[in-house]
Structures are given as structure tokens and as C-alpha cells.
Amino acid sequence: MKLTALKTMAATVALGVSMAGAAFAADLRIAYTGYSTDNTFWIGVAKAAAARADEMGVELLDLTASSPDAAAQKDAVDRAINMGVDGIIIGSVDNRAFDASLDSAKRKGIPVVAVDTGIEHDHVSSLVQTDNLAAATIAGGYIVDQLDAGTVLILGGSAGHQTGNARRDGVKNAAEAAGHEVIFQICDWQDACAYETTVNFLQSNPDIKAIFSAWDPGALAAVSAASELGKLEDLVIVGFDGNPANLVSIEAGEQAATIKQDNTRMGAEAVSNLIGLIKGESVPAFTPIDGILITSDNVAEFK
Template identity: 30%
Template sequence: MHTRFPRRAAFATLALGAGFALLTGCTTGNEPATETGGSGESSDSCSIGMTQINQTAIFFTEMNAGAQEAADELGCELTIANANNDSARQSSDIENFVTQGVDAIIVVAIDVNGVSPAVESAQSQGIPVIAIDAEVEGVDTFVGVDNEAAGAEAAKWAIDAGLVDGKSYGVVDAKSSFIQNQREDSFRAAIDAAGAQYTQSVNGDNVQEKAATAAQDLVTAQPDLDFVYTTGEPATVGAVAALSADSATKIIGWDLTAEVIAGIDDGLVTAVIQQDPRQEGVEAVTEVHSILGGAEPQGFIDVPITIVTSDNVDDFRETFK
């Protein structure tokens, strides 16, 4: 559980209808970040640098879209740099933003400990830093899910649904991701105590192709698993790719995509813990704008999860069609 931050949610009233075309502030990961703004207008009083984990997972591109929409609405200039899963590069992104003289920085951290020195350096120069998705110690505000609590919530759902006692399972995770480790540890602790039989975890490295190979290795080594728990979008998509629709091994995991929704329709995917990355992006930029306007940082903005099953998946089809 997060204990340092007060649980205060902020709700933006921004329209969220625009698509990925708004991501004009994103870099490809093959060139240095350049300052761009979706509205085409510069803002001397609200320039924001955002360092993103990668630009391949829909979760992150949706987050970028929400951040860009909020920046356009509020008159902020947003630059998004792609760290491409490289924590050292992410620290360099932050240092570059400081050199460029941005007013605030948003961090979607790969390694929450590794990025801390760069965050502290930025703050020492009076630059507010907001973290999304993964909590970085000492930031002005963290926007996202309490991942440890959400893993426990998902476990409780599975236990209450009768999917755990006496069942064997494995995990496809991302060892380098602090938050995915939290999701795994809290989920496993609860279901193991409820009678589940853990076999092994395999590392998908938060990359879809690697996760698919890892998932295939897992189910080959453990052919009689009752279910696989996946800790993020690449792992969930990879597990769907590795298992056939009629597999006796089911999936409980994190983050929807079109492929994962098809897995729910086929009965392969039992449940998905769904975050709202677009709203996280909106909330982060809105918080930055408020802080730069003189407001006190909120500390923690909780964006709740939804557990998606065949009963409510229709609510999400439009986003992932």
C-alpha cells in the first residue's frame, strides 16, 4: 500500500475523444526529443517534458494521448521522449529536459530507483516532477494505481470467484519493472494463502515478442497449469499468443488490447485488471498546470482499476477496436 501519499482523486473535465493522431509531441526513440505542442502554440509558462517507457504498448500510447489532449486544452507545450525501455536513457531524458528549461517534468519510470538521482536534480532546480504509473520517491505528485493494493484486489476477485483453491499457476512478468513486481507479489501472496499452487515465473521484459516466447516456454514446461497470471500488457498479449483459444490453461492478467478482448470472447482470458492510462495522462498534465499556477501538489491522485470479464468487456470495445 502507498502510505506517504494522501488518497485524493482529481477528476478532469476534459474531452477524451481524440485518437492517436494527437501524439505529435512523441519521439520515435531514434532521435533526441524536440519541443512540440499539439495545438501549434507555444506556452512560456507551461512547458512540460515527459519521459515515457516505450511507444509500442497501447497502454503507453493511450497515456501519451491523454497527456497531449490535456496539454492542448490547457495551453501547455508538451514534449514526449521515448526511453525505449532503457532506464539510463530515461535519466538522460530528464537531464535534457532540465537543460532545455522546461517548467515541469512527467516521469513514467522504468526503474524507480535508477531514475531518482535525475528526479532529485531536477527538483533541486525548482522544477516540479510528477510520476505516472510507477511511484518515484519524493516526487511532487504520483498519478496512477496503487499497484500493490490492486494486485491484492485482483487476487480477492479470483478467490471469491472460486478460481484459486487447489489450482496450479505460473506467472509471466517483467523483472525490471518495479510496479509489475508489486502486482505479482501481492497477487501471489493472497492466492497462495488461499490454496493456489505456484509453479514458476518467466520474464517477458515488458516486450511483447519476448513475453510471447516466455509464455510459450512456461506452458511447455508446465503443460497442466490451470491459469497464467500476467503482470502487464506485453505479458498478457504474449500469453494470448502462446495459448490456443481452446486451451485448458486460462489467463488472468493486466491491461486490455484488441487481442486480449478476443481472448475474453474465446474464453481464454478469464479476467483483466484494467487501468485508465488516458485519464492518467490527463490527470498528470492537469496537476502540473495547477502546480505551476500556484496550487499545492495533491501528492497522490488515484485512478481506479476495473476488473474486466465477459460481463463488462463491451464497455471497452470501442477503445480497442
Template identity: 80%
Template sequence: MKLTKLKTALAAGALTLASGSAVVAQDLRIAYTGYSTDNTFWIGVANAAAAEAEAQDVEFIDMTASSPDSAAQRDAVDRAIDMGVDGIIIGSVDNRAFDASLEAAAAKGIPVVAVDTGIDHPHVSSLVQTDNLAAAGIAGDYIVDQIDGGKVLILGGSAGHQTGNARRDGVLNAAEAAGHEVIFQICDWQDACAFETTTNFLQSDPEITAIFSAWDPGALAAVSAAKALGRLDDLVIVGFDGNPANLVAIAEGEQSATIKQDNTRMGTESVRNLLAVINGEEAPAVVPIDGILITADNVAEYQ
């Protein structure tokens, strides 16, 4: 009789614990702020993150601004902290903008995970990103293989941006190792700057034979500028992201190549890592994701 009662009590306790765990899971709220909602790559990250949160029965609050705005993003993080969310995912516009916000999150015990771009702060538990240096190295090797002499123009992101710097360095290292002069221009991830920079340098320097843009829309801007100047057939133009419009440009022979990022995995892994930290489990400090070179030879596989 006592044994039967003990078993019953244990079973009831287990049921209570299981029910309690379910309630906790359903009550979890995580905030997400990505680079912008007007960027194809980041739309993919957000959609994957939202889908994973839904699969985990967790409320997902997307606080991403419509355009890249570091001040608005910092304000979003601060609002999320004031709301008392259980965790925050940041795909930063400016990875240097969050020190005070992260101190506030740490004080309230709200864990933070970074996606795509590292944030140098001890409270950031995990970073999920493309191995940008290695992936850009692949792009650089491709460029070197395609050109016979000449200079390489690199259209970069913003100054001091960890992701942009890694993409710059991967191509720069490969090109300089092969003896090519490299011209680097900061464009703050702005397509208009990519167009204007490409136009100016192609007009002033006929030795440019290749252009690398650290983001795919910038590569399309370079394509447009080169086409307007009648230089498109003379250039190797490579981007980074694997956006659908760029795949079309590759298939049509206008853009030479791009590096595809697995934005679906990035969004999914960032949610999983954040939930692990919230639950007191270990999450990897860095999750490096391989990039894939897409050219005319394999573009059909990704369209």
C-alpha cells in the same frame, strides 16, 4: 471623482493581472516521457496528457522513446531540464534511474510528477497510478474462483519495479491464501520472454492451471504459447491493462480476463497535478485509481 479614478485604476490593474496570468499560462512548457510509444496503454496516457495540456493552453513536449529504454529516458529528462521546461512528467521504465536527474531538476526548481510507477525521491511531488496491489488482488481472487487446484504461473515485470511488484503481490497473496503454489518469473515486460516462459513451464509442469501476466501483451504471448501446445482450454489466463487486442481475445474466449487501467484519467490527472505544483498549489501525493475486472461477461461494455 477620486472614487471614479480609483475604480478605473483598480479595473485596469485587474485587467493587467488577468492578462499577465494568461501570458504566463501560454508560456508554460511541460515535458513528458512515458514508457514507450509502441505500447497501447502508454499511447493512451500520452494522448490524454497532451489533450489536457492543450485544454490548459500549455505547451506539451513528448520526449518518449519508441521502445522501453531506461538510459534514453534518463537522457530525455536531462534534456528537458537543460531546456528549462516548467515541469516534467515521468512514466518510468526503471524507477531507480533518476536520482542525479531529479537532483538537477530540484536545483533548477523544476517540479516532477510520476505517472503509473512511483519514483522514490523527495523531489517527486505527486504520483498518479492504478492502485496496482488492490487491482491485482481482484485478478487473484478471480483466478482462485476459476480454478480447482493446481499452480499459478506469474509472468512479471522487471526486478525491483514498483508497479510490477505490486501486481505480482496482489495475485500471489490471493493465490497462496487459497492454498495454490505460485511460480514467479521475471520477464522484464518482454513479450518474447512471456511466450518462452509459458512454453517452458507448460511443457515441464502439467499442474499449472492459471497464468497471470503483469502486462496485457504478455498475456497474449501466453495465449499464443498455450494455443501452440494445445493447452489453451485447460488454462485461466489473466492480464493487466485492458488493451483493445486483449479485449478481443477475451470476447473470443482465448484470454480469460484482464484488469483495465484508466489510462485516460492517469494522463489527465498527471498534467493537472503538475500544473498545480507549478502554480504553487497543493497536489495530492498519490492519486490511486481503481482497476476494473473485465471478463467475457462485461467485455462488450469496453469494446
């Protein structure tokens, strides 16, 4: 009888703890603001974050702007703080824009997780990100393997952007170590700039034999520019993200390769880490996500 009573009591306690945890989760409201809603990669991050929040019984407010706008994103973070959300996930347009906002979040005890791009502030407790330097080093190694000689043109992101800098450095270091000249141009993640830069440099520098774009739509812009100039067959063009349109381009023999980011895992891990922080649990300060090199040899596996 005593054993049965103890078992019943244990089951009751366990049920109570489970119900309390569910209630705790159901009461949580978190905010997410990504780079934009018009970017394939970020659409995937947002969907994964929403799915993980739903799975955990947490309300997620997506405050992402329709296009990349650092000021609008800072306003979204400030709005989330004023709403009194329990936590915030930021996929930053400009990782230098949030100091005052994060100071405010710190004072109010609202934990913050960064996804894709690091934010240098002591209140950002967790970063979920592709290991950009390692992944770009793989891309750089691939480019080097394809070239006997020639210059490498790198189409970059924004000045001082942690993610863009890491992708630039991975390719730049690998190419220069192999004896190739490297030209780097900031494009602010803008496809039109990638197109115009490609046209200008291909016309003025016939020694360019490879182009690396730090984001996949920029690589497609480079493909278009090179194709219009009749120089596509002479170039190795590599992107970064693993977007569906780029996989089609690789399969068609236009773009040579891309680095796939696991945006689904990034969105899900960011939510899990944030909920852990809200609950007072220990979460990794850095959750690295491996990048995968996709070429014509394995593109069919990812379509």
C-alpha cells in the same frame, strides 16, 4: 453611481486576473517522457497528457523513446532539465535510474510528477497511478474463484520495479491465501519472454492451471503459447492494462480477464498535478486510479 463603478472595477480586476492566468499558462513548457511509443497503454497516456496540456494552454514536449530504454529515458530527462522546462512528467522504464537527474531538477526548481510507476526520490512531489496492489488483488481473487486446484504462473515485469512488484504481490497473496502454489518469473515486460516462459512451464509442469501476466501483451503471448500447445482450454489467463487486442481475445473466449487501467485519466491528471505544482498550489502526493476487472460478462461495455 458608486455601485456601478465598483462593479466595473471588479469586472476589470477579474478580467485582469483571468488574462494573467492565461498568459502564465501560455508561457509554460513541460516535458513528458513515457515508457515507450510502441505500447498501446502508453500511447493512450501520452495522448491524454497532450490533450490536457492543450486544454490548459501549455506547451508539452513529448520526449518518449520509441522502445523501452532506461538510459535513453534518463538522457531525455537530463535534456529537458538543460532546456529549462517548467516541469517534467516521467512514466519510468526503470524507476531507479533518475537519482542524479532528479537532484539536478531539484536544484533548478523544476517540479517532477511520476505517472504509472513511483520513483523514490524526495523531489517527486506527486504520483498518478493505478492502485496496482488493490487492482491485482481483484485479479487474484478472480483467478482463485475460477480454480478448484492447481498452480498459478505469474509473468512479471522488471526486478525491483514498483508497479510490477505490486501486481505480482496482489495475485500472489490472493492465490497463496487460497492454498495455490505460485511460480513467479521475471520477464522484463518482454512479450517474447512471456511466450517462452509459458511454453517451458506448461511443458514441464502440468499442474499449472492459471497464468497472470503483469502486462496485457504478455497475456496475449501466453494465449498464443498455450494455444500452440493445445492447452488453452485448460487455463485461466489474466492480464493487466485493458488493451483493445486483449478485449478481443476475452470476447473470443481465449484470455479470461484483464484489469483495465484508465490511462486517459492518468495522463490528464499528471498534467493537471504538474501545472498545480508549477503554480505553487497544493496537489495530492498520490492520485490513485481504480482498476476495473473485465471478463466475458462485461467486455462489450469497454470495446
